[in-house]
Amino acid sequence: MKNDRLLANITTKREAERLLEEIEIIRNGLFEAGGGAFESLLKNKVRAITAENIRLVFAKEGVDKRKYLDQIEELVMKMSNVSLILAFEPSEGAVERFYIKISEAAGKQVLLDVIYEPQIIGGAVIIFNGRYRDFSFKKIFEAEFEKGRNKILTLGNSGVADESKKDINGNITN
Secondary structure, three states: OOOOHHHHOOOEHHHHHHHHHHHHHHHHHOOOOOHHHHHHHHHHOOOHHHHHHHHHHHOOOOOOHHHHHHHHHHHHHHOEEEEEEEOOOOOHHHHHHHHHHHHHHHOOOEEEEEEEOHHHOOOEEEEEOOEEEEOOHHHHHHHHHHHHHHHHHHHHOOOOOOHHHEOOOOOEOO
């Protein structure tokens, strides 16, 4: 079941949500009278890839259709989510490459939730299994700014004369 073609075709959270919607439509269609109504449902209510895979599975002898749909739904619901926050909107090819690398690192099939946030400037933020990793440029810039800010404050406190205590000629007054 884990190598099911329906499962192999989902990589993102949106695709998983769409598949779950289609499973519900198909499950409800199982009870409609006549095979023509079910075939019409597959042609008009779900994506072609889903319809094709459902036809292949349901054509097998002795398949409990309802049980199959329930199992697929359960497996999708159990998949781990990985949030990938990016400063750009990735292409489909980029999402596929991210998916391959992340699922290899996780050692299992995951669902990517790709989020576009230009405020991170560049890099990425990854959230997986409750762990937050910030590899964004924003974090790097903020860390550098904090170092610079501390240097300036240190210089200001190390005996540099207070400008408010100078007269018009620049002489320090009490």
